[in-house]
Amino acid sequence: MIEFKAVSKQYPTGQLALYNVNLSMQQGEMAFLTGHSGAGKSTLLKLIALLDSPSDGIVTIAGQNTQSINKRKIPAFRRNIGVIFQDHHLLKDRNVFDNIALPLKIEGMRPHDIKRRVRAALDKVDLLKKEKEYPQMLSAGEKQRVGIARAVVNKPSIILADEPTGNLDPDLALDIMHTFKQFNEYGSTVLIASHDHALIKDMKKRIIVLRKVKR
Amino acid sequence: MASTYKPANSPSRVLLSHHKEAIDFSLSHLWQSQLSTWITLAAIAIALSLPASLYLLLQNLKTLTDDKREVPTISLFIKQSITEQQARDRGELLQELSEIDKVIMVPKSEALEDFRNITGFAETLETLDENPLPHVLVVTPHMDLFGEPELDMTKLARKLEGYPEIDLVQMDIEWVQRLRGILRIAERAVMLISLLLGLTVLLVIGNTIKLNVESRKEEIDVAKLIGATSSYIRRPFIYSGIWYGLFGGVLSLVIVHLALYSLVPAVEELARLYGSSFQIGGLGFKMTLYILLASSLLGIIGAWIAVGRHLRSTTLP
Ligand SMILES: Nc1ncnc2c1ncn2[C@@H]1O[C@H](COP(=O)(O)OP(=O)(O)O)[C@@H](O)[C@H]1O
Ligand SMILES: [Mg+2]
Numbered sequence: 001m002i003e004f005k006a007v008s009k010q011y012p013t014g015q016l017a018l019y020n021v022n023l024s025m026q027q028g029e030m031a032f033l034t035g036h037s038g039a040g041k042s043t044l045l046k047l048i049a050l051l052d053s054p055s056d057g058i059v060t061i062a063g064q065n066t067q068s069i070n071k072r073k074i075p076a077f078r079r080n081i082g083v084i085f086q087d088h089h090l091l092k093d094r095n096v097f098d099n100i101a102l103p104l105k106i107e108g109m110r111p112h113d114i115k116r117r118v119r120a121a122l123d124k125v126d127l128l129k130k131e132k133e134y135p136q137m138l139s140a141g142e143k144q145r146v147g148i149a150r151a152v153v154n155k156p157s158i159i160l161a162d163e164p165t166g167n168l169d170p171d172l173a174l175d176i177m178h179t180f181k182q183f184n185e186y187g188s189t190v191l192i193a194s195h196d197h198a199l200i201k202d203m204k205k206r207i208i209v210l211r212k213v214k215r
Numbered sequence: 216m217a218s219t220y221k222p223a224n225s226p227s228r229v230l231l232s233h234h235k236e237a238i239d240f241s242l243s244h245l246w247q248s249q250l251s252t253w254i255t256l257a258a259i260a261i262a263l264s265l266p267a268s269l270y271l272l273l274q275n276l277k278t279l280t281d282d283k284r285e286v287p288t289i290s291l292f293i294k295q296s297i298t299e300q301q302a303r304d305r306g307e308l309l310q311e312l313s314e315i316d317k318v319i320m321v322p323k324s325e326a327l328e329d330f331r332n333i334t335g336f337a338e339t340l341e342t343l344d345e346n347p348l349p350h351v352l353v354v355t356p357h358m359d360l361f362g363e364p365e366l367d368m369t370k371l372a373r374k375l376e377g378y379p380e381i382d383l384v385q386m387d388i389e390w391v392q393r394l395r396g397i398l399r400i401a402e403r404a405v406m407l408i409s410l411l412l413g414l415t416v417l418l419v420i421g422n423t424i425k426l427n428v429e430s431r432k433e434e435i436d437v438a439k440l441i442g443a444t445s446s447y448i449r450r451p452f453i454y455s456g457i458w459y460g461l462f463g464g465v466l467s468l469v470i471v472h473l474a475l476y477s478l479v480p481a482v483e484e485l486a487r488l489y490g491s492s493f494q495i496g497g498l499g500f501k502m503t504l505y506i507l508l509a510s511s512l513l514g515i516i517g518a519w520i521a522v523g524r525h526l527r528s529t530t531l532p
Binding site: 049051072075076077078079080081083085089090091092093102103105106107108109110150151 | 228229230231232233236433434436437438439440441442443444445447
């Protein structure tokens with residue numbers, strides 16, 4: 001499902017974020033990505049989500065070399081990947097419901113179905129009571145969960161999460177991890193960047209370690 | 216990519232819902248920022264109402280010149296050596312020409328009578344032993360056949376000069392003719408003004424949408440992150456452009472018609488004084504539609520340019 005072959009990423013600033021990364025994930029697999037801060041976890045997820053392109057090597061998603069995907073097809077491709085960003089990226093001027101509904105609206109789903117799906121997603125992250133509230137009224141943890149709900153609401157084939165439990169207390173963090181596990185059991189391939197070693201050990205899933213590039 | 220468990224949405228239904236969403240969104244956006252919306256609409260309406268009212272002025276002046284009684288005539292003075300009968304025959308032959316509507320024969324005797332009746336001339340005429348006036352054929356050309364009346368009038372005059380019986384051709388180019396000429400120039404000027412003010416509308420809308428895009432930059436980037444296509448992102452802005460153009464157009468029509476109806480009593484009074492049945496005319500259905508279409512189109516183009524610039528400048532692939 002996800003394959004990296006000798007992938008390197010150097011930012012225009014000259015910063016080498018990834019060097020010679022080889023990685024393979026099966027469809028339906030769930031794995032954790034760890035490494036020190038600055039090891040390139042976020043960069044690796046961005047390459048999968050087609051938010052950036054490798055400077056060297058080949059990234060293959062669902063059998064497609066990401067470099068050779070037609071530019072016009074990128075949005076459709078991206079809709080099959082749910083991303084939970086480190087800095088949640090919620091829209092300030094829309095309430096929780098509308099934020100989560102965004103991917104479904106982009107897909108052109110019927111309002112009736114949107115309502116059902118958004119409620120289901122809200123239920124999973126335990127935020128049903130907050131659907132009318134605006135992001136600035138939410139705690140950091142709640143924002144994070146809204147971000148998760150938005151990423152999974154359209155049932156993407158791949159779910160990527162960048163430090164999704166960074167702002168959550170341990171109990172909630174474990175809850176969220178189990179929610180991801182559930183999505184994985186429904187068939188999604190899940191890759192979570194996290195440096196919460198204790199937590200990911202408990203999950204008993206594959207752990208991929210990124211070592212910081214030495215220059 | 217595996218997406219078998221996704222409900223199949225037919226592309227046309229998806230597109231329909233996208234349009235509906237964009238319409239709802241753009242309208243509510245206009246509604247939310249009422250003050251700036253009205254300012255923009257006023258700017259557009261003023262820019263549009265100027266060419267529209269100039270056009271209206273021209274149209275009304277044109278109907279003045281379209282008056283059939285005002286069709287110019289050509290007087291043909293017949294040579295002295297030609298008899299009255301010969302002149303009459305020539306008149307009848309001319310009548311057959313397609314460019315000519317009618318020919319009236321004014322024999323020299325009749326002309327002399329007319330002259331006598333004009334006071335002051337009677338005594339002068341008594342001193343002459345013979346009638347110095349020529350027979351005259353008064354020709355009314357067929358205006359319908361004429362594309363450029365002025366040009367064709369001279370062409371016809373030159374043709375008439377060629378007949379052997381005719382001494383002199385005199386065109387009665389009256390004020391109507393001159394006005395027509397002026398109107399043709401004015402028409403071009405209005406066209407140019409319309410073009411410039413159309414450009415103004417384009418800039419006003421483009422700039423408004425640009426500010427709009429900038430204030431929603433974050434939203435656009437997020438939408439891109441979660442897989443929105445360029446056309447999905449562009450659509451609500453295009454609709455905003457349409458609304459600005461359309462509503463601005465409607466407002467300009469209101470302004471033009473208010474101005475028009477405030478003029479009606481004065482014009483009617485003036486027409487009555489001159490014994491004319493002239494009536495002020497409105498824009499008409501076709502022109503109204505045309506103005507609204509043009510302004511909406513300007514809105515689309517302005518919005519397209521404004522959003523296009525942003526879509527290209529963004530850092531995301
Ligand atoms: N947009 C960027 N431009 C330049 N350098 C970047 C950019 N994003 C990340 N980096 C650098 O690349 C390296 C890897 O960053 P990142 O992928 O964010 O690591 P992690 O998520 O594991 O902390 C870091 O040294 C970081 O400073
Ligand atoms: Mg990171």
